Amino acid sequence: MPSTTTVPQKLTTVDQYKTFLDKYDTFLLDCDGVLWHGSHVLDGILDTVKFLRENGKQLVFVTNNSTLSRKNYVKKFEKLGIHASEKDIFSSSFATAVYLRNILNFPKDKRVFVIGESGIVDELKEVGIETCGASDTGVVMAHGDFGSIEQDPTIGAVVCGFDININYRKLAKAFTYLNNKEQNAHFILTNDDSTFPAPNGVFPGTGSLCQPLVAALKRQPMVMGKPNQPMLDCFFSNYHTDPARTCMVGDRLDTDIAFGANGNIATLMVLTGVSTEEEAVDPNQPIKPSYIIESFGEFAKVGQE
Template sequence: MAATSLDGKKGKISTFIDSIDTFLFDCDGVIWSGSHVIDHVREVLKTLRQKGKRLLFVTNNSTKSRQAYAKKFASLGIDASAEEIFGSSYAAAYYVANFLKFPKDKKVYVVGMAGVQEELASEGVASVGGESDIENLGSMDEMGTIQPDPSIGAVLLGFDLNINYKKLAKAFTYLHSNPDCHFLATNSDSTFPAGKSIYPGTGALLAALTTPLGRQPTVLGKPHQTMLDVIVAKYHLDKEKTCMIGDRLDTDIEFGINGGLKTLLVMTGVTTPEGLAASKVQPDYCISSLGHLEA
């Protein structure tokens, strides 16, 4: 069934907003594009707050913690608290602490950036690796220094600008030597947009482990339902009165559909009108911009 367009339809917009208690927003392509806030988005968010709606900002970007994201929102003049931000790094940390009931004597080995380790620490989970393993191996002779470590209870991979062979070799060794070691990933996006181009995403990095291990991780980001399970558990959401708003069909909209949420696609990001028309994944609603969601 094709999406219902809300463009220019004040009555339908008002009815739609009244039917929703909680809005989940993707960020890049929905709230902002690069360092530019999309026109009239600030006003729409303010109006939704005035109507008593709960706003949560849900992103697959694992490089920043909630606190770091809150600073970005503030720098863009958008009202958002750290408690309203739900990145894949926090989803992973919450999952480790509250779903896995991670033992206090175990550590998580991180392939990723500062946001992942900051969020693990916020949930009281010990971690190693990450930015401390930026220096790569100096030679093949150093390979023997990488050995199984029974204190590692999980390997968590997120996007990593400083990915290197040392990190991958450690992650592989901990997982290969211990079948009980949890294998987790913040997301599995094959690409990510930056500037006016796209580049390999976390899913591409994951392939370096899944291929030799023959094992798939538990993925915490959209569209995987583990992330929604974490959000629902933390915020006690009523799915029937929750809407996912995003710009990507294969992550945001599929995430909402699979989770039994209402879905709204905006056309200010990845998806084109042609792409929407050709896709089997169809949102409940579409609108040219979040900035047009004014009842």
């Protein structure tokens, strides 16, 4: 089991790549910065994915983005030329559905109030959980409308993800349900990224959008996505892979590598994204990957020998 305090091993030769690959059967792969940048797939990725799958490795794509269902992620992957089926995709919205169904045994007679997009609604529907709230967009509210926001005893949880159509009515309803101590509804956040990158700049993310509820309720949500551990617990509860032979691959120390390291699985950091090798080996920086490699596309070289 890798320790977070040891010095990371840099993989630089094909022999080292082989030895590394022999140790793991399953790779959890962060996407942006590992597989692609925006809509540009990185060098060697397509060949690496093909080679690893041909050699019996399981690749699971892990994303904090809750806005798409796995069904729609498959389409996004296909567009980029990477074949994927739904079982290869582990998103924070699917993880939330798994959590509600497998871990919380969410009651059949309760509904989930969603601040979020179709990814959450579709994944909850897929596991048989009824939702409400997500379609309440584009409304113009007046101060006389507060009377229309009432308690709803059918709400068993509030799930918040990224919602580009978040509004006061949604926040006020979520607050009303969660502020009812007797109702004791779960408060779940799909991920706590404070910002996210769009093509023309950085914008407020899910971790920021939920803050009105946190401040008004003085209550913290259960957070699903990387680097939080519920996402990894849900992964193992759903995939049943051997943690000792599972490796998390990512480009960010504070999310991807922390996610794997905190969950006591091996971690491989790639240098094609946000974090640098200098940061990874800095003795004052506490999060250490087990391994470092220039890019995930390097593994294609093993198949070319």
